[in-house]
Structures are given as C-alpha cells and as structure tokens.
Amino acid sequence: MAKIENGTVEEVRRIVYEFFSEECEVSIDELKDDTNVIKDLEGDSLMFLELLEIFKKKYGLNVELKTVGKYVVKHPAETIGAIIGMTMLIIEHENRIAELE
Amino acid sequence: MRTGSPSWNKHTLVTTVERKKTAVIFPAFGCKYLGNERGLLEGMSGDLSELAARAASAVGLNAERTLSCRDGNFEDELESQYAVYMYSCAVSNVLKRSGLHGDFTAGYSMGLYAALCHAECITFEQGLSLITTAYRGIRDVAASLPFGIGVISGLTREEAIALIDGNSEIEIINVNNRHNLHIAGYEKNVKHVLSRAKEQGAINCKYLTFHSPYHSRFMDGAAEKFREYCGTLTIYDPVYPVISTVDRRIMTSWRDVARDLVDNINRNINWLETMSVMIDAGVDVFVECGPGRSLQRMAKFIDGDFDVYNLQNLRLLLSSDRVCSSARAMNY
Numbered sequence: 001m002a003k004i005e006n007g008t009v010e011e012v013r014r015i016v017y018e019f020f021s022e023e024c025e026v027s028i029d030e031l032k033d034d035t036n037v038i039k040d041l042e043g044d045s046l047m048f049l050e051l052l053e054i055f056k057k058k059y060g061l062n063v064e065l066k067t068v069g070k071y072v073v074k075h076p077a078e079t080i081g082a083i084i085g086m087t088m089l090i091i092e093h094e095n096r097i098a099e100l101e
Numbered sequence: 102m103r104t105g106s107p108s109w110n111k112h113t114l115v116t117t118v119e120r121k122k123t124a125v126i127f128p129a130f131g132c133k134y135l136g137n138e139r140g141l142l143e144g145m146s147g148d149l150s151e152l153a154a155r156a157a158s159a160v161g162l163n164a165e166r167t168l169s170c171r172d173g174n175f176e177d178e179l180e181s182q183y184a185v186y187m188y189s190c191a192v193s194n195v196l197k198r199s200g201l202h203g204d205f206t207a208g209y210s211m212g213l214y215a216a217l218c219h220a221e222c223i224t225f226e227q228g229l230s231l232i233t234t235a236y237r238g239i240r241d242v243a244a245s246l247p248f249g250i251g252v253i254s255g256l257t258r259e260e261a262i263a264l265i266d267g268n269s270e271i272e273i274i275n276v277n278n279r280h281n282l283h284i285a286g287y288e289k290n291v292k293h294v295l296s297r298a299k300e301q302g303a304i305n306c307k308y309l310t311f312h313s314p315y316h317s318r319f320m321d322g323a324a325e326k327f328r329e330y331c332g333t334l335t336i337y338d339p340v341y342p343v344i345s346t347v348d349r350r351i352m353t354s355w356r357d358v359a360r361d362l363v364d365n366i367n368r369n370i371n372w373l374e375t376m377s378v379m380i381d382a383g384v385d386v387f388v389e390c391g392p393g394r395s396l397q398r399m400a401k402f403i404d405g406d407f408d409v410y411n412l413q414n415l416r417l418l419l420s421s422d423r424v425c426s427s428a429r430a431m432n433y
Contacts, residue, residue: 025135042133045254045305049280050401065280066302069255073299 004092016084023047033081055087063094071097121385123424125203125219127189127212130181132395134173138188141412148191152225156187159226160233178311182211182232185391189215190225192390192412199419205379207344209372209396213365220339222358227334234330235366238323243313249288250314251295254281255304264297274316276373278402285314316370324367331362346370349378373403380405386423
C-alpha cells in the first residue's frame with residue numbers, strides 16, 4: 001500500500017487535467033471535475049489505459065490492469081473528478097483495490 | 102541518437118546525421134477525424150481536390166459532399182472508405198513531393214489500398230475499384246447472417262484466447278497493441294465473449310456498429326470473388342517494401358501483393374506485430390498518412406523507441422532533421 005504524501009492529490013489532479021486537455025485538444029480552463037470524458041470530450045478507454053500507465057510509472061505502482069478493470073465494472077468513473085478519485089484509490093491500495101466495496 | 106557531433110574537415114564544418122529508417126503507415130476507415138484535415142492539406146497542396154475529382158469520375162463519388170464532411174460522419178461505410186483513401190493518398194503525395202518516401206510502408210486493415218498506392222503497386226483509380234469490389238463482396242456475404250465485431254481494451258491476446266476457449270465460431274481478427282484487440286464472429290458469440298471479458302477485468306468492451314467480420318474465415322466466399330477480380334488487374338512490384346499485416350512478410354513483388362490483397366479479406370491481421378517488425382528493422386519515425394491520429398494513439402501501447410507523426414504535425418517533421426526531405430526548400 002503506497003503512502004499518500006502531502007501534495008499527491010494536487011499532483012494527480014494537475015496530471016489528469018493536463019492529460020485530458022492535451023489528448024482531447026481542449027483548453028484546460030474548459031475542464032471541470034464534472035466534465036464527462038466520454039460524452040463531453042469524446043474520450044475512450046485507451047486514454048484511461050494511458051493515464052493508468054503514467055501513474056503506474058510515476059508512483060511505481062504494483063497494480064494489474066485486470067484488477068482495475070474489475071473495480072471499474074463496479075465503480076464506473078466517467079467524469080474527470082471520478083477518475084481523479086479512482087486514481088487516488090489505486091495509488092493508495094494498488095492491487096488491493098479489488099477488495100474495496 | 103539521431104544527430105552526430107559536428108566534425109571538422111580541412112575546409113568546412115560538417116554536421117553528420119545518422120540516418121534512421123522511416124515508415125509510412127495508413128489508417129483504415131472508421132478513424133476519428135479531427136475536423137481540420139481538409140484545411141491542413143489544402144494549405145500544403147491541391148492534391149485533395151484533384152483526387153476527389155478523380156474519385157468522382159472513377160466511382161461516382163459526390164466529391165463536394167465528401168469533402169464538406171469534416172467530422173467523419175459519412176453517409177455510409179463505402180463513402181467513409183473512399184474518404185479515408187483519398188485523404189491518405191493526398192498526404193502520401195505531399196510526402197513524396199517533399200522527398201520523403203519511407204523505407205517501409207504498411208496499411209492498417211483497409212488502409213492496405215492506400216499503402217499499395219503509395220508503394221506504386223496500383224494506381225489511385227485501381228485502389229478505388231478494389232475498395233468498391235471488396236466492400237460489395239463483403240457486404241453480400243455479411244448481409245445474409247447475423248455477424249458482429251467487438252473491441253476489447255485491457256486484456257492481452259493470450260487472455261482473449263483463453264476466453265474464446267477454442268470456440269471456432271469466433272476469431273481474434275486483429276491485435277492493435279498490447280491492450281487492445283478486435284474479435285469477430287456471429288453476433289451472439291461476440292456479445293458473449295465481450296460480456297466474459299468484462300467479468301475478467303477488461304477496462305472496456307464495445308460491440309461495434311459495423312457488422313461485417315473483416316479479416317475472418319467468414320469472409321472466405323468474398324475472398325474468392327475478390328481473388329478473381331484481382332486477377333484482372335495489372336499490379337506492379339512495390340517501389341518501397343510493404344509489410345503484410347497478415348503474416349508480416351516484407352513484400353517486394355507483385356505476386357506478394359496480389360496474395361496479400363486477397364488474404365487481407367479473410368485472414369486475421371496483427372497490427373502490433375506489423376509495427377514491431379518495422380521497429381526491429383530500425384524504424385524510429387512513422388508517418389501516419391490519413392485523417393485523424395488513430396494509429397498514433399494505438400502506437401502508445403507498442404514498445405519501442407520511435408515517434409509517430411501525422412497530418413497535424415507533418416510540417417514540423419518535414420522541416421526537422423528526423424527525416425531527410427526537401428521540404429524546407431519547398432517552403433512547407
């Protein structure tokens with residue numbers, strides 16, 4: 001289980017916002033926590049996979065894609081805010097995210 | 102990696118540049134348009150308009166309507182195929198005029214036709230005719246039975262094979278990269294596997310809106326008819342080596358090309374391995390010739406030290422030292 005340090009939430013938020021701004025070619029000022037990645041930005045699952053790889057590398061996370069997939073089935077994350085929240089859970093719990101309700 | 106250190110000889114300062122390899126790759130229809138493709142191309146050349154006029158003459162394309170559609174939502178699949186082929190050939194022309202031909206070329210799925218036009222195996226008009234014939238043959242076979250195609254993101258090929266578990270009624274028709282693949286077969290089987298994939302932890306599973314099971318044995322009948330048609334064409338040896346997405350061989354003769362045209366209809370393809378062959382051969386720059394940037398996005402999950410450029414940043418590539426081109430002299 002990774003330790004969440006001061007500033008991690010802000011760092012994750014910044015990376016997620018910058019990522020979707022660049023990938024979807026939208027000004028960062030137009031993005032909000034309730035922006036729906038699929039409906040509003042025409043994003044797709046490859047973007048989510050890419051983001052996940054960025055965080056795995058950045059924080060040295062031990063988490064399997066399939067584990068995250070099983071969690072996503074139960075807890076879909078479609079908005080930027082939800083993706084930030086789920087990313088924090090992944091950083092905190094890694095593969096044990098599957099045990100969360 | 103690419104540029105060497107400046108070195109003196111007796112008279113001049115010489116900058117040596119180690120030449121790496123470049124590959125020119127072509128997307129298939131269904132790729133997402135960014136909306137500015139026509140403007141970008143028209144800023145570089147008059148090729149798109151000229152090719153559209155030739156397509157109107159050759160296959161009756163409503164050129165103005167097709168070119169006016171900026172978002173890629175064309176009236177039907179055939180128009181969508183013509184459009185991506187036209188845009189692809191227009192970008193190819195720009196590349197060639199700037200002296201960039203590529204050490205290899207490959208076409209993703211139906212992007213094969215544009216790749217063969219780039220490699221000068223077929224003419225632009227022959228490509229349109231091949232597209233039309235393949236489309237009609239595939240449609241005729243697919244219309245009679247409830248086929249479907251699905252995409253799975255987040256599982257590997259091996260994990261998908263385990264899910265299919267020897268069911269011969271379903272095939273993995275393409276592996277796009279290490280996290281993304283297409284399956285095809287009868288609709289009920291495709292939907293069943295997609296459902297199981299989701300249970301197994303796939304990040305996303307989607308049943309696609311087009312139903313023809315391209316690149317599968319269900320297209321055997323269409324492939325046979327297509328073979329007959331290909332036999333009537335004059336196909337030339339490729340000017341640049343073309344990589345087969347079916348078996349990854351490097352095609353250098355018209356016989357290879359003729360076989361691959363047919364195989365592309367009813368045999369599974371593998372884009373991940375196709376890209377890997379070129380990367381292993383020393384390619385460090387790929388140029389995606391066509392609308393959108395679907396191949397660039399796919400390549401993010403393909404291992405290797407390379408970059409993928411596309412229409413959006415083509416000027417940047419042509420004016421850089423990543424490739425040897427005459428673009429600066431041509432003022433692109």
